[in-house]
Amino acid sequence: QSSVTMFGVVDASVTRLSSDSANVTGLASGEQSSSRLGFRGIEDLGGGLKAGFWLEGSLAVDNGGTSYRFDRRSTISLLGGFGEVRLGRDKLASYLNVESFDPFGDIGVGGNGLNNMLGGAAAAEGTAEGSHPKRSSNIIAYISPNIGGLQGQLQYSFGERPSNQPNNDRGNIVSARVSYQASPLEVALGYAQLDAGTAATAVTYKATNIGASYDFGVVKPMVLIATERGAGRGVNAYTLGASAPLGQAGEFRVGYTRFNTQNVDDADSSKLALGYFHKLSKRTVVYGMLARVSNDNNASRGFAVSSSSLTAPLIAAGDSATGYSVGVRHTF
Template sequence: MKTTLFALAALTATGGALAQSSSVTLFGVVDASVAHVSTKDGSVTGLANGGNASSRLGFRGVEDLGNGLKASFWLEGGINVDDGGSGFKFDRRSTIGLLGNFGEVRLGRDKTPTYQNLETFHAFGDSGMGAINGHNLISSSAAGTIEGSNPKRYSNSISYLLPKMNGFYGQASYAFGEKAKGNSNSLSSSMGVRLGYGNGPLNVALGYGTTKGGTAADTINYKTFNLGASYNFGMLTPMVLIASERGNNQRVDLYSVGVKAPVGPGEVRAAVSWYKDKKRNERDSVRLALGYGYKLSKRTELYATVAHMSNDDNATRKLGTSLAHTVAAGKNATGYELGLRHNF
């Protein structure tokens, strides 16, 4: 009897040790806002999804394999709070990887290295009325590519992330086009790199990427470059972003300056962004955005944003809200939103 009890106790202790060596976390963001967009041709008001941060649901986990080696997975999909959506899939991120002193090797679908700069160095990131909208500056449906001339995410990718080294960080990614050899095995493939330095109040990073489009007989290399920086002075954090996208005899440059500043129990955000089309006339735009986030708790925020997009005669750029609206060539757009975001 004592032997049996001892064996059960040992088994229980072993099971507890194993349980402590791995973990799985359920997480997500729920974000919705009442939004309004108006142009000279009309206006629309409704409920928008992700005005402050993209709504999502995910699972992530880590297992300690010993000797400093860990295995990890991350499954994350977007959700629509406004209408519930028509289906769910892990379209935001689906990765598996190994971590150690060498850094991390990650396989699957993930954000591109260059897109992370667009999110990091803009006061509103890439969500809601003030969103930067700095990806796919040339075309979101570029022929021969999977998700445009400069997508947010790579599918079928393998990435290497540097370990933490005195503030330096970096990532290199390659995404397989997965085309048959007769159609050019590298068509639709992409690659990107990012190198940055974040230490104390300073954060600066450089990104570069290419995406191969066109056809097997006539390929097109879309290239993107960006450079961002921010500095936290305590009372405010100014930030700057420079980006350029080129390919198929087109070029669009993006310049943005912004600031975040703690005010009361929340934060003021402001940004000005210029979109410059270098190959086509009268296709430039300017976006102004101002907002405030009031922190109800560490995980819940009430926010308000107002934004204005000024388009040249041939430009049709829209505001970043998920609220469906169209902008005719040469028309300006003004919008505002009041929303609530909760992280869990």
Template sequence: MKRQLLALAALTVATGAMAQSSSVTIFGVADVSVAHLSTSGKNVSGLANGGNSSSRLGFRGVEELGAGLKASFWLEGGLTVDDGNAAGFKFDRRSTISLSGDFGELRLGRDKTPAYQNLETFHAFGDAGMGAINGHSLISGSAAGTPEGSNPKRVSNSVSYLLPKLGGIYGQATHSFGEQADNSSLSSNTGLRLGYAAGPLNMAAAYGVARGGTAATGLDYKTFNLGASYQLGAFTPMLLIASDRGNAKRVDLYSVGLKMDLGTGELRAAYTMYKDKKQNDADSQRLALGYGYKLSKRTEIYATVAHISNDDKAARKLGSSLSPTPNVGKNLTGYEIGLRHNF
């Protein structure tokens, strides 16, 4: 009887081991465009990276652990296709390890912030190329005491929890540690996102706090945004409202956009206003129009034209990697034609 029980236990363990499986995938995007920009009588032309989607190279893998548990990793770094420069390549876009199951997902490492994901999701051009929303760190991209600005795209040293599938409800909570010896909260970041997606509707709200300043005098930069999209046949209108506040400054963002199936491609349009609530004559308005023609499921040729109008005290630029920062109070116009391939 004892031998039978031992044999049964060994068979159970072996069956569980055989049920486990793992896979590793190499993936990426190669995207480059021919671009031209003009401002104040000056012209800039050349190749720009990521006109439709940021170029990248990554590795991801997953292992089935049994009982519904999965372990996974994701390593992804940015590339510049125009010159092939990979010197100092690092996994700065994402480097995470996760454990997921019916409880949701626990994710550790460097990843996008919850608030930034709304900026990408609810804008017709996302955050790439001439039409990019450029909605992160509206107050400052180098806010004192913060590692990557007042409202960064990504944070390092983070712990995230993602909700499991709950009907159409989705959400994420993230905290990144500042890891400063003299002050544990300095350079930290905390964010929350909660959304609902079902059928044609997708909507989400997000909130984040970046801790800056100094060890002696801390300073919080707070961000809030709300986005929504609704698919109406071939049309998908989009709406996004955001606000960054801190250090006696406040900048609000309002954006409306549209994606429309047209032929074998997609027409994209977006209007965005950046409003400085603490300084007069420092607002900007951006208008972008583009079309992407799908050559296949993985390859697209695209064209985009965009214009940003700056008030007398504003100097915001377009999202292209080639875009210069215009002189204060000067406008900027640009266009690009590019090719994107996913692999």
């Protein structure tokens, strides 16, 4: 039926990850862009009103995955002059900046990793997917129209706990983003507040970030500053990056990220990432990336590799970590 558009990304690479004690080499999926397969459509309802749906699931090109599902996005929307009302599973509004102002798009060995800085679901007790996750389920969102480059988005994600449970707010999330885009300038502010904790103790996680980029043509520098606070813990971080075209088909990218742990001494980390991307067409790119993470004696930050089977070797506290990727990405 013409009312459905299929789309996707297939990205595979040979990737090598090293810590001070070990290394592993294998096939990774989604080092430049997360591999995915999706189905979407939009219907014109007349009078400026539209209805749309978007179903998008992760792919693991390296091993075919374990169970395809619409974990990246599953939404239904009503759109009009008033903006958009969107229901379902989606990226957190505040997470969008982490991607947008990272030259590596927060993916692959070069990605900055400025989300879930206090930890995933296990560490950030009482949340479904971490202290500041990429996505959340059960969202009702309002996205404003774009007025002279200014746009806002507000989300509420239901934790769905019954009212007679202690601390039944656990899992509720509010997230918001305000952005201003007037080429060559883009700037955006994001915020998320997550109710979490245990039945006995309520905890609130708060994530704030601000990003900006300016496209000079020969080079596009960008900056992202992000903080997370909650449960007596805190991390401040920033990314400084740039992308620059090299000839007709090439692009060079560089990113430097610094993490400052607030509640533990000597637990900071820094990351430097370099990449070259060569377009074989608008849809197909070959690339090479390398990144190095340096950890203080009490930190063990590494890489988040988007692959079903390739996992980084154990990174002990104080270890350095190095990652390389050579691959190809195809969109359809």
